[in-house]
Amino acid sequence: MSSSSKYPSPPAYSPRSSPPTYSSTSRPTERTLHQSRGRSHSPAGVCIRRSGDVTLTIFGQEENIEQPLVRPNKPLTGSVVLQKPEKIRSVVLTIDGHLEILPLAGSYSSIPLFSVTHKLHETQDGVPPCPNSFAFSQSFPSVFRHNSQLCNLPPTCHITFGSLYFIKCVYRITVVVTSARHRRASFLTRNDHVSFDLTYRPRTRPAQPLLSNPSLYGTIKTCPEEWAQASHMVKIPGQHNAPSLICDLFAPSVGAFCVLEPIPFHLQLSTSRESLQNILSGALPLVKVYILRQIAMNVGGRMATQCLVLGHGTTRFLPADLRRHTLNWEGEACCRDPASVVGTFECGTIAVVTVSSCMRCASF
Known part of the structure; x- marks a missing residue:
């Protein structure tokens, strides 16, 4: 048996077409899903x-x-x-x-x-x-x-x-x-x-980028791991017998942010239905959010701490949820002077850290 009858002839192929054209910018019908940062240039x-x-x-x-x-x-x-x-x-x-x-x-x-x-x-x-x-x-x-x-x-x-x-x-x-x-x-x-x-200035980058949708309501069910929650009990001034307010601050769980990056947050105040109605019948509580720098030092075996305000947050009041007895705010916090902000560091008995904190100024 000849070799030509043992093995079939290869199939015919059409001529190879030219490769598609590529561009660094998206077309009107395209959308960029993710873009990695390019290498930094070498200054001259x-x-x-x-x-x-x-x-x-x-x-x-x-x-x-x-x-x-x-x-x-x-x-x-x-x-x-x-x-x-x-x-x-x-x-x-x-x-x-x-x-x-x-x-x-x-x-x-x-x-x-x-x-x-x-x-x-x-x-x-x-x-x-x-x-x-x-x-x-x-x-x-x-x-x-x-x-x-x-x-x-x-x-x-x-x-x-x-x-x-x-x-x-x-x-x-x-x-x-x-x-x-x-x-x-x-x-x-x-x-x-x-x-x-x-x-x-050593450079550190967050482990992951922030969510494209900074709204807690829009992401808490699909991406609950993206948010970290901190709770605190707050007494209503002048109302000793009234139930305490539960203050919950939600911030991105990544915990590290770029200096120029606005940090989204969500603030929720929970209380009884009666207390909520009393609050809504008067002036809303004035809520302020700060980015604080905490300096801790061990001086002669005694710890000394000091907090400095690095920036303020802007807040927006959301419609009250009477069914869940909550008041909600959302907003972003930014550093006041990004050029002067340095990263967290520890040196022996000295620790310089940056933390976010929520404070409520009473205006009931």
């Missing part, structure tokens, strides 16, 4: 500072910023340029950070975070000759050791509470250039300093 700006004959330049910065930004997992790169290298005896570069704390009167302390020193050049009697420029690259550590405990490196911040007390985290790069005042008197020297304060 520079920060320059001069002092005498020394110029310090930091690369990879955004345009028109005064304080260089250090990105986690990316080295800080730059150069040192000298105008008169023939007189230079040494060039030393230092990058360090420290946390300053004034929790109580007379209890100032400074916690060193890290310090890195590079001796870029050292010469004796002009040998070897000093070059006119140096390049450097240095990464920040992700952790530091404090009281035998490893802590994450805190972000640059200056948090004030009260009139005198503060928590301040500072990072700085400094170049010290030692040069001879005269070629024949090398023992007579002078030091030129040039430095930059640095902004270090």
Whole structure:
């Protein structure tokens, strides 16, 4: 039996058509369901500072910023340029950070975070000759050791509470250039300093995006896991025998949000039918929602806490549900000054956290 009769001939195929056209923008008949964030661009700006004959330049910065930004997992790169290298005896570069704390009167302390020193050049009697420029690259550590405990490196911040007390985290790069005042008197020297304060802000992103529909009523049945509930008992002012109000605050369960992102919430007040009718017969209670920053410090074995308001929420009253004996509000809370908000961090006996809280101002 021949091979041609054993195996059938392959089927005939039509010519391959050209692939469909693709576009990054949707057509009028299409809808974008999800769009992932593109990779961040690498900024090409520079920060320059001069002092005498020394110029310090930091690369990879955004345009028109005064304080260089250090990105986690990316080295800080730059150069040192000298105008008169023939007189230079040494060039030393230092990058360090420290946390300053004034929790109580007379209890100032400074916690060193890290310090890195590079001796870029050292010469004796002009040998070897000093070059006119140096390049450097240095990464920040992700952790530091404090009281035998490893802590994450805190972000640059200056948090004030009260009139005198503060928590301040500072990072700085400094170049010290030692040069001879005269070629024949090398023992007579002078030091030129040039430095930059640095902004270090580790980026954290929420584990998941917020719901496209921020309404509790529209999502609580289909996606109940997307909401977290906190309850609190509230007494009605001036009505000692009246039943207490149960205040329930619903907020997204993800618990972490982008700084510029409005945080949706739902507020519900529950009480008896009689109390609800009494409330509705007068003025509605004035409800305010805040985003609070809580600072907790262990000072000499005693915990001290302070709360600062980071932002306010806007509320909208929803129709009263007499059948369930509830009053409901919904709204969004935003940070008042997003540029000044830093993330949560802990450093030894200090904890800086951001929490949301609901407060009711009585106007019954």
